[in-house]
Amino acid sequence: MTVKLTVDCMGGDFGPSVTVPAAVDFVRSHDDVELILVGLRDAIDAQLDRAGAKAQARLRVAPASEVVAMDDPIEVALRRKKDSSMRVALNLVKDGEAQGCVSAGNTGALMAVSRYVLKTLAGIERPALATFMPSQQGHTMVLDLGANVDCEPQHLLQFAEMGHAFVSAVDGKERPTIGLLNIGEEVIKGNDVIKRAGELLRASTLNFHGNVEGNDIFKGTTDVVVCDGFVGNAVLKASEGLAQMLMGMIREEFGRSVFSKVGAICALPVLKRLKRRTDHRRYSGAVLLGLRGLVIKSHGSADAYAFGVALERSYQAVRNGVQQRLAQALEENHLDPVQADVPQADLTQRAPLDARA
Amino acid sequence: MTVKLTVDCMGGDFGPSVTVPAAVDFVRSHDDVELILVGLRDAIDAQLDRAGAKAQARLRVAPASEVVAMDDPIEVALRRKKDSSMRVALNLVKDGEAQGCVSAGNTGALMAVSRYVLKTLAGIERPALATFMPSQQGHTMVLDLGANVDCEPQHLLQFAEMGHAFVSAVDGKERPTIGLLNIGEEVIKGNDVIKRAGELLRASTLNFHGNVEGNDIFKGTTDVVVCDGFVGNAVLKASEGLAQMLMGMIREEFGRSVFSKVGAICALPVLKRLKRRTDHRRYSGAVLLGLRGLVIKSHGSADAYAFGVALERSYQAVRNGVQQRLAQALEENHLDPVQADVPQADLTQRAPLDARA
Numbered sequence: 170m171t172v173k174l175t176v177d178c179m180g181g182d183f184g185p186s187v188t189v190p191a192a193v194d195f196v197r198s199h200d201d202v203e204l205i206l207v208g209l210r211d212a213i214d215a216q217l218d219r220a221g222a223k224a225q226a227r228l229r230v231a232p233a234s235e236v237v238a239m240d241d242p243i244e245v246a247l248r249r250k251k252d253s254s255m256r257v258a259l260n261l262v263k264d265g266e267a268q269g270c271v272s273a274g275n276t277g278a279l280m281a282v283s284r285y286v287l288k289t290l291a292g293i294e295r296p297a298l299a300t301f302m303p304s305q306q307g308h309t310m311v312l313d314l315g316a317n318v319d320c321e322p323q324h325l326l327q328f329a330e331m332g333h334a335f336v337s338a339v340d341g342k343e344r345p346t347i348g349l350l351n352i353g354e355e356v357i358k359g360n361d362v363i364k365r366a367g368e369l370l371r372a373s374t375l376n377f378h379g380n381v382e383g384n385d386i387f388k389g390t391t392d393v394v395v396c397d398g399f400v401g402n403a404v405l406k407a408s409e410g411l412a413q414m415l416m417g418m419i420r421e422e423f424g425r426s427v428f429s430k431v432g433a434i435c436a437l438p439v440l441k442r443l444k445r446r447t448d449h450r451r452y453s454g455a456v457l458l459g460l461r462g463l464v465i466k467s468h469g470s471a472d473a474y475a476f477g478v479a480l481e482r483s484y485q486a487v488r489n490g491v492q493q494r495l496a497q498a499l500e501e502n503h504l505d506p507v508q509a510d511v512p513q514a515d516l517t518q519r520a521p522l523d524a525r526a
Numbered sequence: 527m528t529v530k531l532t533v534d535c536m537g538g539d540f541g542p543s544v545t546v547p548a549a550v551d552f553v554r555s556h557d558d559v560e561l562i563l564v565g566l567r568d569a570i571d572a573q574l575d576r577a578g579a580k581a582q583a584r585l586r587v588a589p590a591s592e593v594v595a596m597d598d599p600i601e602v603a604l605r606r607k608k609d610s611s612m613r614v615a616l617n618l619v620k621d622g623e624a625q626g627c628v629s630a631g632n633t634g635a636l637m638a639v640s641r642y643v644l645k646t647l648a649g650i651e652r653p654a655l656a657t658f659m660p661s662q663q664g665h666t667m668v669l670d671l672g673a674n675v676d677c678e679p680q681h682l683l684q685f686a687e688m689g690h691a692f693v694s695a696v697d698g699k700e701r702p703t704i705g706l707l708n709i710g711e712e713v714i715k716g717n718d719v720i721k722r723a724g725e726l727l728r729a730s731t732l733n734f735h736g737n738v739e740g741n742d743i744f745k746g747t748t749d750v751v752v753c754d755g756f757v758g759n760a761v762l763k764a765s766e767g768l769a770q771m772l773m774g775m776i777r778e779e780f781g782r783s784v785f786s787k788v789g790a791i792c793a794l795p796v797l798k799r800l801k802r803r804t805d806h807r808r809y810s811g812a813v814l815l816g817l818r819g820l821v822i823k824s825h826g827s828a829d830a831y832a833f834g835v836a837l838e839r840s841y842q843a844v845r846n847g848v849q850q851r852l853a854q855a856l857e858e859n860h861l862d863p864v865q866a867d868v869p870q871a872d873l874t875q876r877a878p879l880d881a882r883a
Binding site: 239240242276277303304305315318319350352353355357358359360361363382383384385386387388396398399400402403404405406407408409410411412413414415417418419422423425428429431432433434435436437438439442443446447 | 790794
């Protein structure tokens, strides 16, 4: 099977100067991949020239005349820039020209345009940005990471359903455990949205562990941690910042004196492994869950290595049929809100079952 | 000057078995300290006996017949348990018997009872829980860390004012920089509350840097980072969890083979320093800012070492006259909301100036 992906070459802080070299490296290292490079033709061609890849048959350029800037409001991305690289790349997925799209563009815009172009899966109102974060037990799937800054309780329930479906599809766990990120384990903790989300989760058929706190992500207390996008984004970025600071501290401590430098030489193989394990670029490539098509979001500040990781993630997802398995798992496990006996919870904002398909 | 502090001995996950030994050690190592141990007399006496400290003149027991449990709703702590150790310890501060109170109790309860007993400083509607987190530049003050789970824009402005006042009082910086935690640097990012808080901050006389992201806390981009308590708590606890996981990873990597164990022996002095620098217990003791009295909150899961750090923090705060300097700085720098020209911001929820004192 050939894996076909579209690449939004204009997204991210560095655009084609990062995305094109990463794409070139990727087709060179994967014989069964075809990439469609979407964006301003001249900018892409210039980078292909530099990389000596103009003749590469498995790289095709699909021109797009507009670019969604990192600070463009969602409305601009959605309504004005109809020929943006982001939009064109997603349209190619919708039309079946590719099995997935990779973009390092503006998260809010990517979410809005994806939702508009691809539509959501049955029962899902809003896609969520999800990624695995490392934990003492392996990894924890955390969502949402910034696609939804204001969530209602039923959105958190849907995130849990998507997390459940994704982890069961990818990790083969039948009933992954779900934690609700809160400021304490006790049921009484948190704001109103969180308390009502807890009620919905307890009433659901999901394997709900209960409230978890920030540290539980790294302890691996549950397989999935659900939170609104504002909190998830803050936690993700703070974690990246802390990991970078700690690695800097290690370098600093080992460089402090002749003795510690000798220690560093002895410890070099260990330090190298550690550096690799804590490199946040390895976790580049969050998946936009809940859409009728695979969309992978790379970090806006991604370099070519990190963007390559996002490409690899998309490639693996396509090869493993994640999108199909997710849709199937969602269908099988989807909680019927009408059956849930949760008097205090407001379910009125959720579309009725028959309107979902 | 003798520093007098009250200790809520019943707070925290472990109560007197942690708080009393920590208090005993603290008076033994500080000649100019008197501690009032508040709680169930028998439980405290038993621990004093065990520590051989019954005769210690600078430790006095103030009995309280009730205990605020870690999962007690705020209403119970506030209205039913009027003779709780927390309440009695705070009353002693109000009555001038002590200059500050240290508690590892339920955060929500501590905040509500402190606010009821001590009242807030002029211009502050809600106290905020604040702490310094380590950064590449030294440290960053982050607030709120969990005292306020739902914030309005003007609360975030007040947190910024308190952060400004505290950092200028403690670090001697004249115009500390303020960052607003958001999911992107761009002004258009974030939810409605954050956008309006940004408008208030831009219109204020504070040294507002603009939006910052989670990683900026550890980069040290600004002196102060302001966020709502839900986000702050999640970030704080995730950071603790990540730091613990990384230190575990270091242990694991160094224990992997004979070669790496040899590396560990060479690197031992460095690893010890690292362990000390990354021990989150060193950051135990957040300050509840905005009250007419000093209240320090220790971690609920604090052990005797961590609780001792919180005692030390309170001791230093009293010796440095932080409370007085904070009140003074707030008075000098306080933004008059009536003068701020922010048409879109809702300031109606803020008490009028003349009603504040």
